[in-house]
Amino acid sequence: MSQMPATAENILERFAPGAALADAPALPWLEDLRAGARQRFAAAGLPTPRLESWKYTNLRPLEKLEFAPWAQEQVSIDRLPSLLPQGQSTQRLVFVNGRFREDLSALGALPDGVRAGSLADALAKDKSGALADTLGRIAGEDGNQPMLDLNTAMMSDGFLLHLEAGVRLEWPIEVIYLGAAPRGPQAFHPRSLMVLEEDSRAIVVEHHDGIGGNAGGAYFANHACEIRVGADAQLRHYKVQAEDTAAIHLSNLHAEVRGGGLYDAFTLTRGARLSRCEASVALAAPGAECHLNGIYMLRGEQHCDNTTRIDHLAPETASREVFKGVLDERARGVFQGKVVVHQDAQKSDGHQLSKVLLLSDTAEMDAKPELEIYADDVKCSHGATAGDMDPEALFYLRARGIPEETARHMLIEAFLSDTINGLAAEGLCPALLSSVGHWLSDAADGGAS
Amino acid sequence: MLEIKNLHATVGGKGILKGLDLKVGAGEVHAIMGPNGSGKSTLSYVLSGRDGYDVTEGEVLYQGKNLLDMEPEARAGAGVFLAFQYPVEIPGVPNTTFLREAVNAVRKFRGEPTLDPMAFLKLLRIKIKELGITDDLIKRAVNVGFSGGEKKRNEILQMALLDPALAILDETDSGLDIDALKTVADGVNALRAPDRSVLVITHYQRLLDYIVPDHVHVLAHGRIVRSGGKELAQELEKTGYAAFTGQAA
Numbered sequence: 290m291s292q293m294p295a296t297a298e299n300i301l302e303r304f305a306p307g308a309a310l311a312d313a314p315a316l317p318w319l320e321d322l323r324a325g326a327r328q329r330f331a332a333a334g335l336p337t338p339r340l341e342s343w344k345y346t347n348l349r350p351l352e353k354l355e356f357a358p359w360a361q362e363q364v365s366i367d368r369l370p371s372l373l374p375q376g377q378s379t380q381r382l383v384f385v386n387g388r389f390r391e392d393l394s395a396l397g398a399l400p401d402g403v404r405a406g407s408l409a410d411a412l413a414k415d416k417s418g419a420l421a422d423t424l425g426r427i428a429g430e431d432g433n434q435p436m437l438d439l440n441t442a443m444m445s446d447g448f449l450l451h452l453e454a455g456v457r458l459e460w461p462i463e464v465i466y467l468g469a470a471p472r473g474p475q476a477f478h479p480r481s482l483m484v485l486e487e488d489s490r491a492i493v494v495e496h497h498d499g500i501g502g503n504a505g506g507a508y509f510a511n512h513a514c515e516i517r518v519g520a521d522a523q524l525r526h527y528k529v530q531a532e533d534t535a536a537i538h539l540s541n542l543h544a545e546v547r548g549g550g551l552y553d554a555f556t557l558t559r560g561a562r563l564s565r566c567e568a569s570v571a572l573a574a575p576g577a578e579c580h581l582n583g584i585y586m587l588r589g590e591q592h593c594d595n596t597t598r599i600d601h602l603a604p605e606t607a608s609r610e611v612f613k614g615v616l617d618e619r620a621r622g623v624f625q626g627k628v629v630v631h632q633d634a635q636k637s638d639g640h641q642l643s644k645v646l647l648l649s650d651t652a653e654m655d656a657k658p659e660l661e662i663y664a665d666d667v668k669c670s671h672g673a674t675a676g677d678m679d680p681e682a683l684f685y686l687r688a689r690g691i692p693e694e695t696a697r698h699m700l701i702e703a704f705l706s707d708t709i710n711g712l713a714a715e716g717l718c719p720a721l722l723s724s725v726g727h728w729l730s731d732a733a734d735g736g737a738s
Numbered sequence: 739m740l741e742i743k744n745l746h747a748t749v750g751g752k753g754i755l756k757g758l759d760l761k762v763g764a765g766e767v768h769a770i771m772g773p774n775g776s777g778k779s780t781l782s783y784v785l786s787g788r789d790g791y792d793v794t795e796g797e798v799l800y801q802g803k804n805l806l807d808m809e810p811e812a813r814a815g816a817g818v819f820l821a822f823q824y825p826v827e828i829p830g831v832p833n834t835t836f837l838r839e840a841v842n843a844v845r846k847f848r849g850e851p852t853l854d855p856m857a858f859l860k861l862l863r864i865k866i867k868e869l870g871i872t873d874d875l876i877k878r879a880v881n882v883g884f885s886g887g888e889k890k891r892n893e894i895l896q897m898a899l900l901d902p903a904l905a906i907l908d909e910t911d912s913g914l915d916i917d918a919l920k921t922v923a924d925g926v927n928a929l930r931a932p933d934r935s936v937l938v939i940t941h942y943q944r945l946l947d948y949i950v951p952d953h954v955h956v957l958a959h960g961r962i963v964r965s966g967g968k969e970l971a972q973e974l975e976k977t978g979y980a981a982f983t984g985q986a987a
Binding site: 680691703707 | 786787788789809810811813814815820822825826827828829830831835836839840843844847879896900
């Protein structure tokens with residue numbers, strides 16, 4: 290295998306083969322957006338641990354992959370990994386290697402004022418340039434986000450949601466991203482955009498998974514997502530990352546929440562050998578609120594990085610952030626949580642917590658909470674703990690006849706469950722709890738999932 | 739039922755039990771009384787198999803088997819129950835789930851069929867009614883936010899559900915008001931049977947007004963220094979432990 294030098298241009302080329310929006314129409318604004326991103330990425334290259342924000346996560350495994358030409362794998366999928374109970378998943382959008390697969394999707398009737406579908410389709414039909422106001426604009430260009438730039442330069446397709454003012458969706462929309470690399474490593478760059486106008490509501494459940502078996506393997510999913518939650522609107526955005534254990538999953542999310550709006554996010558991470566979820570939320574007007582919560586369960590050599598930034602830009606904004614991890618074997622977790630309370634954001638409220646259960650001596654956790662407060666009348670707190678399982682609780686359960694392994698599982702589930710139980714998607718919590726159960730029983734079988 | 743011979747145990751390298759002998763027959767209730775630091779709690783933890791309590795000499799036979807060789811869960815399965823002095827709070831585990839797991843684990847040990855959730859709930863309803871425990875207590879997380887009395891009642895509920903052959907009560911009376919004390923005592927007395935034994939470990943004589951023991955032992959400096967009938971407890975109440983701690987030193 291020839292080892293190419295990993296210059297930015299090389300990387301772009303390596304990711305290039307057919308991966309981009311090849312069939313996208315020539316939209317001048319989009320061309321400009323992509324060209325700018327391409328230039329910035331070419332100048333910056335892949336981030337290295339020399340950058341402060343990438344200190345704990347090294348993308349070297351990415352440099353070692355030789356990507357095969359992009360292929361829309363016509364793999365047959367007999368069982369979609371749906372997280373929602375039958376009857377609730379009337380809207381299910383499936384993307385394989387970053388491209389929308391209408392044949393696998395279920396698109397039920399939607400109320401007026403809702404658009405849910407493929408971004409590539411929407412761009413192809415976007416004669417008026419309506420998307421130019423949001424796509425690439427919510428995330429902005431600060432020149433300091435090479436992976437977002439790579440996505441913008443190479444974006445293929447992704448989930449588009451638009452809700453007009455006052456529209457409330459009753460059932461969750463499920464978005465399933467599948468990765469497959471049967472003939473050599475694949476790279477894809479899905480891009481999603483969710484815009485909720487004033488007083489609208491939606492629940493989006495995202496599921497990232499590998500096709501599994503021989504068709505799984507090493508793929509690189511480089512997601513980016515832009516979200517605008519309008520005044521008094523509510524978006525509940527729940528994500529399960531269960532990628533193939535050979536995969537690399539990066540995601541870059543930017544959300545803007547307007548007055549009285551709520552962005553409620555939760556991520557369960559148990560897949561990928563290397564993953565980093567970056568989320569940046571701007572609480573832009575009074576009364577805006579966000580919840581960024583997550584749990585992660587890792588073993589083997591898995592590495593998971595949750596890096597978040599919340600900007601309180603206006604008075605009386607609120608943020609809640611709870612991340613809980615369970616690390617076994619040689620797994621490594623990273624949590625970097627920055628909360629910035631700007632000068633105008635008086636009477637704001639920000640709470641952050643990182644808690645980790647270390648199941649082995651070789652597991653490692655790096656937590657870096659950062660509070661920057663420029664207003665004088667605020668309530669903020671943060672905390673980070675990492676420790677072993679409580680030996681007193683373990684003994685108590687065993688003293689009641691519960692075998693040690695069952696007792697350990699009960700305590701791990703208990704540690705994680707309160708974060709899951711708060712989710713407002715009926716039917717999702719049992720699926721997530723059973724996902725925790727599966728992860729635990731994989732350990733009992735002696736094999737990583 | 740239980741035979742402890744010349745038991746020596748250390749905690750963190752420090753000798754606590756120094757040659758303890760005790761024989762508890764089937765159907766008997768024994769009380770072990772002693773001042774703070776005499777080794778009462780160490781004895782209960784050694785019997786239940788807690789880590790960090792090292793037996794350096796002696797043996798413990800339970801129903802003829804070497805108890806010290808068994809894992810804590812196997813001891814519970816074989817019928818040894820410890821009511822904790824400080825029941826542990828376990829956030830996130832609903833009490834009902836915990837109780838069902840425990841009952842079914844113990845049933846498995848004993849070769850009995852496990853109970854499905856409905857059958858278990860039926861059993862649980864009967865037991866909580868008998869013990870005057872509110873529904874609220876079984877729905878909450880294990881011992882989380884329970885008052886001292888509620889925690890002890892929860893211990894007695896577990897005892898009633900797990901149906902032990904040997905119950906060890908470690909200072910179950912500490913921090914209880916008179917009503918809770920009576921409930922606890924009723925729970926224990928209900929369990930008294932020819933094939934069951936109870937070991938009551940306590941600092942005060944008060945609990946023994948309600949759970950009347952067949953035998954009373956005084957533990958001081960890691961050994962049984964005196965044994966007698968139930969009247970010994972009353973005597974101790976009057977004279978205190980000073981005579982014994984002096985005698986043992």
